[in-house]
Amino acid sequence: MGSPSGPPFDPDDPDRERRERDTEPIPRIGPDDGPGYGAGPGLSDGPSLSDDVGYGDGPGYAGEGRSGRAWIRDPEAAYQPPQISEDELAGLRADATGATPRRVLPLEDEPSSLVARYLFPTERYRGEWKRHWIHLTNPLLIGVAATFVLGYLSGFLAGNNVGALTTIAVLLWFAVMGWVAWKVADWWYDRFILTNKRVMVVNGIVTRKVAMMPLVRVTDMKYEQTPTGRALNYGTFVLESAGQEQALREVKNLPNPNELYLRVVEEMYEPQAVEARLGKEADEAKADDGA
Structure with a gap:
């Protein structure tokens, strides 16, 4: 009697044995049927491949084996956050005693009366700098030379009754x-000023000149130091704005150029860090006053 889903059973069918042979189930080889990949001729005795191990001794994939989903990594399971020790972090922190130097010096609290008149109320003051004393080299040399020359000349003329x-x-x-x-x-009234909005240069005694550039328009900034500038710690700042000539393009003889450069860059790219540092310093000052 034939199967319900197949053709009727025919004992004289010549192809019946071939069909039955072709449809026989393939026997499964268990782990105990032989060493290695299985028992039988032509099979090596190497390690068996199971669904419970990966390749070799290396790290496995996120799945439990090599079949199916074993080739797909789980990003959350595979990611391991970097481990940073306290010794490595120690160099990035300023300790409680202040022994570790800070690359950016503390910000000034209030502008001077000379500068305050040029700031609007919503602008946050970040610092002001006079030019380096090297800016006075030529006037001072001229004064010293004039003193010696004219002093000698006046003495000589007085001796000759002229x-x-x-x-x-x-x-x-x-x-x-x-x-x-x-x-x-x-030189005393000439100031370079930094706020959270702009950089400014204010100079002049009788005729005051105020030049400014918004920080958002600064496309390039650099400072240059000659060998003398490196020895005496001063430099020239060059600010570019969209390739245009600006009133505030080159500022010569500014002191501590590296520290000033870091402060301007921090204000341009990390304003939140500046605000956080200022808030922390204010809290510490209040705690000291309360103590």
Whole structure:
């Protein structure tokens, strides 16, 4: 009698034996049927491949074996966060005693009266700098040279009873010294200013000049140091804005150029870090006052 889903049974069918042979189930070889991959001729005795192990001794995949989903990594299971020791972090922190130097110095609290008039209320003040004393080199050298030359000349003229020329030499010396004093006063009132919105240069005694550039428009910034600048710790800042000539493009003879560069870059790219540092310093100051 034939199967319900197949053709009727025919004992005289010549192809019946071939069909039965072709449809016989393939016997499964268990783990105990022989060593290695299985028993039988032509099979090696190497290690068996099961669904419970990966390749060799290396790390396995996220799945439990090599079949099916074993080739797909689980990103969350495979990712291991980097392990950073406390010794490695120690170099990045300033300790409680302040022994570890800070690359960016603490920010000033309040602007001077000279600068405050140029800031609007919602602007956050970050610091102001006078130019390096090297900026006064030429006026001071001229003053020293004039003192020696005109002093010698006035003495020589006075010894020869040339009173009119002596008076002129003395008056000329006073004029040179007045010019030197003017240059020193101009250096004192010349300030480079940084806020959270812009950089500014304010200079002039009688005629005040205020130049500024918004930080969002600064496309390139660099500083240059000559060998003398590296020895005396000053440099020239160059600021570019969309390739255009600006009133504030080159600022010469600024002190501590590396520290100033880091402060400007921090304000441009990490303003949240600046605010967090300022808040922490304010909290510490309040705690010290309360203690």
